[in-house]
Amino acid sequence: MKAVVHVFLKPGVLDVQGKAVENALHGLGWSNVDGVRVGRVITFDLGQDDRASAEADVKAMCDKLLANPVIESYRVDLDA
Amino acid sequence: MKAAVVVFPGSNCDRDCKVALERSTAAQVSMVWHQETALPDGLDLIVLPGGFAYGDYLRCGAMAALSPVMSEVAAAAGRGVAVAGICNGFQILCEAGMLPGALLRNAALKYVCKPVDLDVVNSQTRFTAAFGARREATMTVGNGEGNFFADEETLDRLDGEGQVVFRYKHNPNGSSRSIAGIVNPAGNVLGLMPHPDRAFEADLGLADGALLFQSVMASA
Numbered sequence: 001m002k003a004v005v006h007v008f009l010k011p012g013v014l015d016v017q018g019k020a021v022e023n024a025l026h027g028l029g030w031s032n033v034d035g036v037r038v039g040r041v042i043t044f045d046l047g048q049d050d051r052a053s054a055e056a057d058v059k060a061m062c063d064k065l066l067a068n069p070v071i072e073s074y075r076v077d078l079d080a
Numbered sequence: 081m082k083a084a085v086v087v088f089p090g091s092n093c094d095r096d097c098k099v100a101l102e103r104s105t106a107a108q109v110s111m112v113w114h115q116e117t118a119l120p121d122g123l124d125l126i127v128l129p130g131g132f133a134y135g136d137y138l139r140c141g142a143m144a145a146l147s148p149v150m151s152e153v154a155a156a157a158g159r160g161v162a163v164a165g166i167c168n169g170f171q172i173l174c175e176a177g178m179l180p181g182a183l184l185r186n187a188a189l190k191y192v193c194k195p196v197d198l199d200v201v202n203s204q205t206r207f208t209a210a211f212g213a214r215r216e217a218t219m220t221v222g223n224g225e226g227n228f229f230a231d232e233e234t235l236d237r238l239d240g241e242g243q244v245v246f247r248y249k250h251n252p253n254g255s256s257r258s259i260a261g262i263v264n265p266a267g268n269v270l271g272l273m274p275h276p277d278r279a280f281e282a283d284l285g286l287a288d289g290a291l292l293f294q295s296v297m298a299s300a
Contacts, residue, residue, distance in 0.1 A: 009184075013229060014254075016189050065146065068139055068175065070182040071229060 001046045003058050004077040007067045008039035042066055046078075054078055081297050083107040083125040086153065088114045088133035088144045093166065093277055097129045100277040104290035105297040114147040124300030125162045126153055128169030130222070130275060140183060140225045141171030150176055162206055162296050163269045167223055170261075170271030179264055179271045180238070181230030183223075187254025191224040195286060196274055197249040198260055202242045205263055207270045210295040217288040219274035221252055221260075226273040228255040228262075238262055246272055 009015045015037050022036035046054050058076050067074040083101050087094045098109045110120050114133075119126070133144035144150070150172075157163045157178060165173040173179040186192055197218050203211045211217065230238070235256055238244050246261035253273075261272030276289025 012231075013184065014187070016185050016187055016254075020189055065138070065142065068142070068182055070174075070180075071184065 001049055001051070001054050002079045003044055003046055003054070004079070005042040005058065005062060005066055006039055006075045006077075007042065007062075007072050008037055008074070009071055010073050013071050049080070051078060051080075081105065081107045081300050082120065082123050083109045083127065083297070084112045084120055084123050085109060085127045085129055086112050086114060086149055087129070088131070088147060088172075090133045090135055091129050091131035091168070093130035093168075093275065096275075096277040097127045097166065100280040100289065101125075101127070101293050101297075104280045104293045107293075107297050112149060114144065114149045116149045117152065119149070119152045119156060123156065123161055125164065125296050126156060128153070128163070128165040128172050129277070130167030130169060133168055133172060136225070139175065141168065141173075141175035144168075144172045145175035145177075154178060157264075157269050160266070160268055162299065164207065164292075164296065165269075165271040166275055166277060167221075167226070167273055170273055171225065173269060173271045178269050179262060180234050181228055181256075181262070183225050183273070184227040184229045184254075185225050186223070186227050186252075191222075192226065192252045193220070193222040194252070195220045195279075196252055196260070198274060199247045199249060201244045201247050202263075204242070205245055205267050205270070205295075206299040207263070207292050207296050208245060210291040210298060214291075216249075217246070217291070218286050219276055219279040219289050220286065221274050222278070223253065223273055226253045226255065228259045228273070230256060235259075241265060245270060246274065
């Protein structure tokens with residue numbers, strides 16, 4: 001089973017990188033663009049097929065390492 | 081008096097910290113590789129130095145916080161041994177959960193490298209006692225991710241409990257409430273973004289950092 005983990009800064013946390021990208025898009029003429037957030041995608045093969053156990057494992061991985069709960073939130077997609 | 085400087089792959093201020101400690105105090109300083117599973121006996125201070133441990137992969141400090149030596153550092157802190165995380169070391173302490181909050185990218189997206197004027201907010205800590213009646217200090221910062229962040233509740237607690245130790249007079253990186261350095265509730269774990277190890281004797285232009293090292297070694 002494959003996992004795709006999307007990590008983003010929480011809504012209340014200023015994403016200065018997103019802001020810089022947004023300004024650059026405005027500079028290229030897309031002046032209506034708003035709310036750009038730059039995140040991170042982490043993909044891996046879990047080496048197991050049980051969905052419930054995979055969900056629990058990936059959640060633990062996110063909480064321990066892949067995301068920092070002080071500043072980031074995450075979303076997990078599992079794909080058989 | 082004994083101190084140890086932890087060396088991670090990518091640390092680049094480890095030697096600076098050793099020299100700064102040796103020149104400003106009488107401490108015997110050993111270097112400890114991050115893969116060690118035991119620390120030298122009888123340590124009075126453990127320093128996590130500046131640099132880019134593990135290339136700041138994933139998040140600054142994230143991989144280093146999981147190094148084998150860090151469980152020993154946490155155990156020593158639990159026994160009351162002083163721990164100081166400078167710059168990247170501060171980021172590592174936050175990632176390890178030994179200090180609250182996190183360090184974000186600088187608000188202006190720029191690496192900031194310059195002397196900064198600081199308010200010594202709490203001079204009653206093990207790290208600041210030698211400042212005495214002085215309420216100001218100048219040290220240098222060198223960071224791209226020095227923007228301290230914590231939620232409002234945590235910031236109120238840090239302020240209320242005297243855990244804010246240093247504050248920037250002119251915020252260089254967008255840090256919440258201009259925070260430059262904090263201690264844990266027990267007061268024996270310090271994290272700060274400015275470098276006392278780059279400001280410890282007059283020949284360097286700045287000498288206030290020596291007071292920090294002298295404070296902590298005097299408390300031993």
